[in-house]
Amino acid sequence: MAATLAIVRRDLVRWARNPGRLVLLLGMPLALAAIFALAFGTGGEAGLTVRVLVIDEDGTALSEFLSGALGSQEDTGPLDVEIVGEEGRAMIERGEASALVIIPEGFTDAFLDGRPATLRLIKNPAEQFLPQAVEEALRAAAVVLSQASRTFRDELAEFSAMLAADHSPDPVAIGAMSTRIAAKLQTVEPYLFPPVIELETISADGGDESDDGPSMQAVLSLVLPGLAVLSLLFFAQAATRDVMEEREHGLLRRLLSAPVGTGEYLLAKCVSVVTVSALGFALLIGIGRLAGVAWGPPVAVIGLVLSASIAASGLLLLLVSLVSSEMAANALTTIVVMVSAMVGGSFVPLPALPDFLLPVARLTVNYWATSGFLVLIRDGGGPADVVPQIGVLAGGGLAMLAVGAFRLARRIRAGDV
Amino acid sequence: MLSVRDLAKRFGEIRAVDGISFDVQDGEIFGLLGPNGAGKTTTISMISGVLAPDGGQVLVDGQDVWARPKQVKRLLGVVPQEIAVYEDLTARDNLVFWASLYGLRGAQRRAAIDRALERVGLADRAADRVRTFSGGMKRRLNLSMGLIHEPKFLLLDEPTVGIDPQARLAILEIVREVAASGTTVLYTTHYMDEAEKLCDRVAIIDHGRILATGTLDELTRLAGEGELLRLTGSFTADALRERLGALDGVEPRRLADGFALLARRPDGPGLAQLLPRLLDAEAGVDDVAIQRPSLEAVFIALTGRALRD
């Protein structure tokens, strides 16, 4: 047992010593989420524009500057800001814009005098979005995300180059893969779109009129669970890769020459793969929380994180136990992870998944974990509502973990070390 | 004492180890010398409890490795042929991990790590990632990991493969020091000179079988050779043959005009008596080169081929 703990500790130290690996695995889904948000953003071309009207009653230099800043940005993406006169009130009544911003008379004076300067916001009653929130969120999205995606595409090549030097060929595969993912995302953009629009009605129920930016949240809430699950699988893949690496570099043979039993070794491997996966997953959930995603009741979230981590670990360990070289393992696990992401709701939000894919989707970790989060986030479900998902994930995961470990043990005992 | 009895392992049709036996006495450096594929690594793996033998037994201080793996493994320090260290960790990280596998903790572990680093001359690089090390330094770290728990027996599997001659000498020196401090060493290699320089006794292994075991002297004698004398000069083959007839203790191996290769019989007269008579002005011998008998010669005698191919 001491040996088991020592191995787990060593595995975790290795992760801590390789922040690059961590950043890549965390960054990938976040960058992908950014692309998704951009799909929402570039929707301007497809007709989805958040139109904000501005009535400048103040008419001073400051107010002109303000409305100019809102309206004259070169690349505001989905945000269409229009300076209008009094007719703006009628336009918003007719639902022709999402929001009307009124810079009232005396705004500048108040601002200069240090008195409270109020901007008046009138929202489109048909849309439940608070205009300022829409504006802030989308402006942030436009600036930050368009920037992010612009760099993201260039960085991908660098990512792979950086990691090529850092580690065995795998991260390169990951890099290449994320390139492919990005390409794929663009081709599936049209399909992503409807659910994003649907999302307006989702957050409409919430009727949240606080200062948060509901649309950003809504986009993230929709895409992050699936991507976080994909990332979870990548974490599990990276962690199980160590099993193959250890074997091919004589580390396993060395380990077994120490007073470490095969069972202790494999138990340690299971524990560290699950731990790494769960920590990575939890980190993403945390980042999502900071970005405003309301994941749901902590107990339910923890249950889903743990059970999904066990499932991801079990799947990857089982896959690795089926092949006999690091390269074969990389190929097999990458294919399985990508396919299950495609059909399991990591790229296409589950509600948009074609019916005929459902039976296949139900075989994936992605489907069960993502649908669990969907129940919590969209339907406002509680712990009891995700028991089926947790059950399937934990049960299936433990079974796969056991079979994988058993197969590996048999291999080690047969002298394949 | 480490006893190997009729140890055997086959992989499919290949008899990787085909019934070998030898004893490593306490305190000695025992060499297992053989070409690539001879079965050295397979042997080490079976001794260290990693690979289950098909037949035979390994007794470490009388205990069977496979019957009591945990107890016996504590007595063994194993340095595998590969550089089995985590390159993304520091040297100290690697040693901390390794030491904890043997149950070392706290101050005791720190002391063991410092001692191991000191022994292999890596104390000043302890905090650096192994990735930044030279090949020789990695080899030394690899070695230090086998020493961390102060094992009674150290099993080294080709610990100098792939490094430059200077780094090799450093490793050999460390092994000598370790042995001098009382550790029993089993050392596998395919380098003749390492076996000659380092080992008290050597077993020559080929195709999974041990061809001969003994001290250097015993082995070289086994091949039936004393020193070889290489003569060059203006002599004719016939004249030299006549002259040699009067000399006992040397056997001609090759005789030609101006060139001769003679083997000195170990039981014959010493070099001090032979040389003046060979270098006699009338004999026409200008030069005598003396070649010590070597394991290379023994290996060729035993297998009919050179070790290095």
Ligand SMILES: Nc1ncnc2c1ncn2[C@@H]1O[C@H](COP(=O)(O)OP(=O)(O)O)[C@@H](O)[C@H]1O
């Ligand atoms: N896991 C294995 N599977 C099949 N053959 C093996 C395996 N390990 C070693 N061998 C074969 O056994 C023989 C001895 O190998 P090895 O013990 O590695 O030799 P050495 O260490 O002396 O170079 C070789 O022919 C090698 O190809």
Ligand SMILES: [Mg+2]
């Ligand atoms: Mg070998």
